[in-house]
Amino acid sequence: MDLLKESILRLKQEKDAIILAHNYQTADVQDIADFTGDSLELARKAATLDNEIIVFCGVDFMAETAAVLSPEKTVLLPAPDANCPMADMITAGELRVLKERFPEAAVVCYVNTSAEVKAESDVCCTSANAVQVVRSLKEEDILFVPDRNLGRYVARFTDKRILPWEGFCFVHDRITPADVLQARRDHPGAEVLVHPECRPEVIDLADHVFSTSGMIRHVCSTDSREFIIGTEVGILHRMKRDCPGKLCYPLSSGAVCVTMKKTDLSKVHRSLETLKPRVTVPDDIAEGARLAIRRMLDIR
Known part of the structure; x- marks a missing residue:
């Protein structure tokens, strides 16, 4: 183990810190993390930790969620400029205007949103539980923000009227049907797994639709051996580690989230050393x- 990793492990122990990493992080960051997962898994983990310090290797809304759930803890975001472009596609002010137009609708917000938007929402969801969350609501009209593709995917499984905002994930939205067809030609017989943030016409061509951790569970548990993976390429490292003997190919080699890649080991080390940059959320926003978030976590 190199000196930087050794120093990170030492600082982590000295300061009672835990490192959480999203499945899209770089391989070396995933390998140094105590827990790696998707948005739902990371939110659940952040809500139950005993450690004094949480180092969040992901993007800004994920660290905000941890700070909201554990306001007494020190939550660090090693790359403070690691923002989520989709989260920036809707503001709390825009959501308030939307709520005025549809006062009878329930507001479901994807966790890929700011704390301010979450505070204006009735319940959060992730790609893993969005269908379940929407089905749990008594309202027939659902304002679904900000991801139009996830909202349209949810609409396939409910009779409720989904009113999606026109946001999107640039990584998944630019995957095309042509990409799927080419991947099938390159790897005949491989299962195609895509993320529900993909366009409807891409989803229609897939064998399965899963969140990132759902993909990992499927690859590890099924008897199939080859898979075409339609999400951010960082997940391939975890699949190789967790599902030995399986062959996983990227649906698109261009499926790279540049902001997820802004975290590196030197930034993790500096963050542990200085306990900065710290993520906090004002009390009035954090309460809402x-x-x-808790409503989402209570849905099983």
């Missing part, structure tokens, strides 16, 4: 956001 916490309610929406």
Whole structure:
């Protein structure tokens, strides 16, 4: 083990810190993390930790969620400029205007949103539980923000009227049907797994639709051996580690989230050393956001 990793492990132990990493992080960051997962898994983990310090290797809304759920803890975001472009596609002010137009609708917000947007929402969801969350609501009209593709995917499984905002994930939205067809030609017989943030016409061509951790569970548990993976390429490292003997190919080699890649080991080390940059959420915003997140976590 090199000196930088050794120093990170030492600092982590000295300061009672835990490192959480998203499945899209770089391989070396995933390998140094105590827990790697998708948005739902990371939110659940952040809500139950005993450690004094949480180092969040992901993007800004993920660290905000941890800070909202654990306001007494120190939450660090090693790359403070690691933002989520989709989260920036809707503001709390825009959501308030939307709520005025549809006062009878329930507001479901994807966790890929700011704390301010969460505070204006009735309940949060992730790609892993969006269908379940929407089905749990008594309202017939659902304002679904900000991901139009996830909203349209949810609409396939409910009779409720889904009113999606026109946001999107640039990584998944630019995957095309032509990419799927080419991947099938390159790897005949391989299962095609895609993320629900993909366009409807891409989803229609897939064998399965899963969140990132759902993909990992499927690859590890099924008897199939080859898979075409339609999400951010960082997940391939974890699949190789967790599902030995399986062959996983990227649906698109261009499926790279540049902001997820802004975290590196030197930034993790510096963050542990200085306990900065720290992510905090004002109490008035955190209270509303916490309610929406907790409602999601209470749905089983």
